[in-house]
Amino acid sequence: MLTKKQIEKYADVMVWAVMEERRGKFSKGDIVRVKFDLPAISLAEEIQVRVLDKDMHPDMC
Secondary structure, three states, X not given: OOXXXXXXXXXXXXXXXXXXXXXXXXXXOOEEEEOOOHHXXXXXXXXXXXXXXXXXXXXXX
C-alpha cells in the first residue's frame, strides 16, 4: 500500500507525463478521460484534483 504522499507524487508524475507527451496540447476547458480500476481509486482522486487545478474537466470512468 502506498502512503498518501507517495500517491500524491505518483499523480504528479502521471499528469506531468501526459501533458508533456501528448502531441496536441491540452487547453483550459478540455475534457480529460481518467480510466481506473476500483483498487486505484485513491490515485484516480489525486489525478482528478490535478486535472481540475489545470481548469480541465475530468471524466472519471
